[in-house]
Amino acid sequence: MVRPDRGVGIVGWGVYIPVHRIRAEELARAWGRDWKRFAAGVFVEEKSLPGLDEDTFTIAYEAAKNALRRARIDPKSVRAVYVGTESKPYAVKPTSTMLIEALDLGERSTTGADFEFACKAGTEALEATIGLVGSGMIDYGLVIGADTAQGAPGDPLEYTAASGGAALVIGPVENSIAEIVASHSFVTDTPDFWRRKLVKYPAHTKAFTGVPAYFRHITTAARALMDELGTNPGDYDYAVFHQPNGKFPLRVGKMLGFPKEKILPGLITPKIGNTYSGSSLVGLSAVLDVAKPGQKILVASFGSGAGSDAFHIEVLDGIEEAQALAPRVSDYVNWKRYVDYAIYARNRRMYKMPNDMGAY
Amino acid sequence: MWSVKASVPSLWREAPSRYRLEATECVECGARHYPPREICPRCGSKNLRRVRLPESGKVISFTHVRAPLRGFEYYTPLTLAIIELDDGTRILGQLTDVDPEDVVEGMRVSAVIRIVRVSGETGVVSYALKFRPEMPTGDR
Numbered sequence: 001m002v003r004p005d006r007g008v009g010i011v012g013w014g015v016y017i018p019v020h021r022i023r024a025e026e027l028a029r030a031w032g033r034d035w036k037r038f039a040a041g042v043f044v045e046e047k048s049l050p051g052l053d054e055d056t057f058t059i060a061y062e063a064a065k066n067a068l069r070r071a072r073i074d075p076k077s078v079r080a081v082y083v084g085t086e087s088k089p090y091a092v093k094p095t096s097t098m099l100i101e102a103l104d105l106g107e108r109s110t111t112g113a114d115f116e117f118a119c120k121a122g123t124e125a126l127e128a129t130i131g132l133v134g135s136g137m138i139d140y141g142l143v144i145g146a147d148t149a150q151g152a153p154g155d156p157l158e159y160t161a162a163s164g165g166a167a168l169v170i171g172p173v174e175n176s177i178a179e180i181v182a183s184h185s186f187v188t189d190t191p192d193f194w195r196r197k198l199v200k201y202p203a204h205t206k207a208f209t210g211v212p213a214y215f216r217h218i219t220t221a222a223r224a225l226m227d228e229l230g231t232n233p234g235d236y237d238y239a240v241f242h243q244p245n246g247k248f249p250l251r252v253g254k255m256l257g258f259p260k261e262k263i264l265p266g267l268i269t270p271k272i273g274n275t276y277s278g279s280s281l282v283g284l285s286a287v288l289d290v291a292k293p294g295q296k297i298l299v300a301s302f303g304s305g306a307g308s309d310a311f312h313i314e315v316l317d318g319i320e321e322a323q324a325l326a327p328r329v330s331d332y333v334n335w336k337r338y339v340d341y342a343i344y345a346r347n348r349r350m351y352k353m354p355n356d357m358g359a360y
Numbered sequence: 361m362w363s364v365k366a367s368v369p370s371l372w373r374e375a376p377s378r379y380r381l382e383a384t385e386c387v388e389c390g391a392r393h394y395p396p397r398e399i400c401p402r403c404g405s406k407n408l409r410r411v412r413l414p415e416s417g418k419v420i421s422f423t424h425v426r427a428p429l430r431g432f433e434y435y436t437p438l439t440l441a442i443i444e445l446d447d448g449t450r451i452l453g454q455l456t457d458v459d460p461e462d463v464v465e466g467m468r469v470s471a472v473i474r475i476v477r478v479s480g481e482t483g484v485v486s487y488a489l490k491f492r493p494e495m496p497t498g499d500r
Contacts, residue, residue, distance in 0.1 A: 051456060051474070057487065058472070058474055062472060062473070089485055090485070098487070101375055102375075102380065102473055327495060332495075335496060353433060
């Protein structure tokens with residue numbers, strides 16, 4: 001377990017989920033499958049997908065803007081911008097510097113970088129920013145987890161790989177709406193999921209996906225954190241876990257001793273799919289949208305490859321005022337337009353145009 | 361006229377106006393210009409200052425482009441609109457996240473950053489603010 005030297009907290013939070021949705025049933029229809037047999041077990045009814053003109057940068061931008069609205073700080077005081085993603089617009093060119101320019105953040109001494117750790121790149125960026133703020137090196141940092149996740153056509157991942165993101169403004173606890181009291185990270189070399197360079201879609205091994213990867217890492221990180229803090233599931237009002245599907249978070253919660261009532265408020269994947277680096281932070285944002293001062297939240301991310309970051313968060317006064325300053329997760333979840341597989345394929349840029357200058 | 365490949369120096373130069381709706385305002389006559397100008401087209405003054413325009417407004421007029429210039433084929437139909445921002449400045453912009461048949465004069469829109477086009481597999485991605493219908497929210 002690690003704790004910052006000075007108190008660190010969440011000053012503002014925000015999300016963005018594209019308006020476009022495709023139903024799991026439509027995905028199954030395109031490949032001639034019975035979705036009830038093939039995909040209903042993952043408990044994802046529909047998933048978000050990017051518009052033709054959206055990518056991780058545009059998603060990160062809108063999430064960050066919402067977080068800054070709630071933070072009510074001078075954007076120039078943000079001195080670190082870290083983006084966790086596995087779907088960078090450029091293989092080489094940071095998304096973070098584009099955000100610094102577009103949002104007019106920071107002054108001359110601003111640090112920016114893109115983080116990659118499969119689905120936990122966002123919380124890895126959070127951990128680094130807690131270190132910068134907690135050591136007193138900076139006052140405010142912006143953390144983003146965002147993805148336009150890839151699932152190969154016809155692959156089971158196609159039913160869950162979605163698009164969206166969340167942003168947190170991290171700062172001194174005295175200006176925060178929730179304190180990040182402590183964290184615990186656990187990582188191992190586990191080959192459950194990967195994507196080689198220049199390859200469009202990831203590969204995964206069924207044998208490693210569940211118990212050796214997701215369940216082992218989350219339970220280890222969360223139990224270690226609770227053991228060292230002397231807390232137990234009864235002390236928490238909410239638990240948010242990485243949500244690759246609608247089933248795993250409830251199962252890992254049961255393994256740890258959390259009833260589903262504490263998990264459901266932050267379980268968003270059944271309605272929008274798995275936003276990868278955004279997943280656990282979108283779940284946390286949904287909880288912050290409704291949380292009250294004094295409540296406690298346990299967050300445990302998961303990233304393939306593999307690892308988990310667990311955080312103990314305590315909600316502070318002032319959160320209710322901030323909740324109204326930007327769209328909530330539920331606003332984005334409910335604002336949707338359905339597309340069929342042909343439009344899905346177009347938006348996902350699965351078609352190759354002749355002389356395609358618009359290629360992405 | 362657009363060239364087929366985006367000019368990297370001009371994208372870099374225009375970032376403040378493309379990303380943040382930075383415009384010029386004439387100190388002499390108060391006119392606002394977007395994109396930014398060196399000389400006020402209304403009174404000829406060179407005494408201009410940089411301002412940021414409001415990021416919401418309403419659609420005044422629009423057209424749908426179904427036969428676009430080369431480089432925009434993947435994005436058809438494009439909807440271009442004259443938007444009157446909340447300070448009264450009128451700008452030409454692109455609409456997004458709306459079907460052509462749902463666009464109406466007077467509809468409220470707000471700015472969001474989006475991809476404008478991509479210069480092939482090796483070129484830069486051009487981004488700019490576009491406008492989308494204002495989002496309905498719950499109890500806010």
